[in-house]
Amino acid sequence: MTDKVHLDHAHIRRLLTAMLRIRRFEEKCFELYQTEKIRGFMHLYDGEEAVSVGVIMALHRHDAIVATYREHGQALARGIGMSVLMAELYGKQEGCCRGRGGSMHVFDRGIRFYGGNAIVGGGLPLAVGIALGDRMLGRDAITACFFGDGAVDEGSFHESMNLASLWQLPVLFICENNLYAMGMALERAEAETHIARKAAAYAMSSAMVDGMDVVAVEATTRQATEHMRKTGKPFLLECQTYRFRAHSMFDAQLYRSKQEIEAWRKRDPIVRLQAWLEQNNLMHPDEIAGIEADVAAEVDAAVAFAEAGTWEPIEDLERYTIMDRVPQ
Numbered sequence: 001m002t003d004k005v006h007l008d009h010a011h012i013r014r015l016l017t018a019m020l021r022i023r024r025f026e027e028k029c030f031e032l033y034q035t036e037k038i039r040g041f042m043h044l045y046d047g048e049e050a051v052s053v054g055v056i057m058a059l060h061r062h063d064a065i066v067a068t069y070r071e072h073g074q075a076l077a078r079g080i081g082m083s084v085l086m087a088e089l090y091g092k093q094e095g096c097c098r099g100r101g102g103s104m105h106v107f108d109r110g111i112r113f114y115g116g117n118a119i120v121g122g123g124l125p126l127a128v129g130i131a132l133g134d135r136m137l138g139r140d141a142i143t144a145c146f147f148g149d150g151a152v153d154e155g156s157f158h159e160s161m162n163l164a165s166l167w168q169l170p171v172l173f174i175c176e177n178n179l180y181a182m183g184m185a186l187e188r189a190e191a192e193t194h195i196a197r198k199a200a201a202y203a204m205s206s207a208m209v210d211g212m213d214v215v216a217v218e219a220t221t222r223q224a225t226e227h228m229r230k231t232g233k234p235f236l237l238e239c240q241t242y243r244f245r246a247h248s249m250f251d252a253q254l255y256r257s258k259q260e261i262e263a264w265r266k267r268d269p270i271v272r273l274q275a276w277l278e279q280n281n282l283m284h285p286d287e288i289a290g291i292e293a294d295v296a297a298e299v300d301a302a303v304a305f306a307e308a309g310t311w312e313p314i315e316d317l318e319r320y321t322i323m324d325r326v327p328q
Contacts, residue, residue, distance in 0.1 A: 050269035054217025092309030121154030150181025211241030
């Protein structure tokens, strides 16, 4: 392939910084949820940073993205500002959706980030529709659609894969396979646990990659998107990854052991990249410490921005909604 990852110093720094921004943001969100600064449902992305960073690094700015409800990492990697995202989680007007989207429905039309979806597998047909719309409008763009392994059980997965292949639409289907659909282990739900193999039923190319290795994810995504831009065809990418925290803030995690979690933590994508950089003298520990300090300051600034934000006026709460009113 001609479109490979060029691991110069600037690019490596971007990869590490992008993952650290997601990790520290999520850690702060966990703290803020405990103090009820953030409310409602929230699904954290700790451990899966290499997937969103690796994939989105390989996309073009005019490509579209459909996210999952575990979308903070995808939003940050795409370019939604950390302060604006934190304000959204707080429910403040200064958020990207004026606080109406919260944790699961982050949206930014300007950068073609078409938000998360609380319905499992709900984003898949939307991605096919966006890709079809781009074709009708003459746009040379890929639509990247993130979803979890649990969505593979849904009819929308199979219908969307079939239509994308039948209509030759450039949809990059990205399965973030973290082994559990909420509390259901993959091997208890799927007869075929290698999700990438399911593409064959729809005459679609596919690949499986270590989702804890950001360089591998980016390289594989670049190969996939190069193929897609040449052919206009869809592609299924399975990223084998793991979430370090519970499915959501209400999950007791009784379905997996502490030993399993710790075993996966040893494959932490950030720790792996840092160790590789230091072992190969590609980045000095002082530089990494400097990145950490910059990220910490950005997180603090984001919290301050959200704290200082304003609530939607009560008289505007029905704005952007269609209300069925009962005649008096």
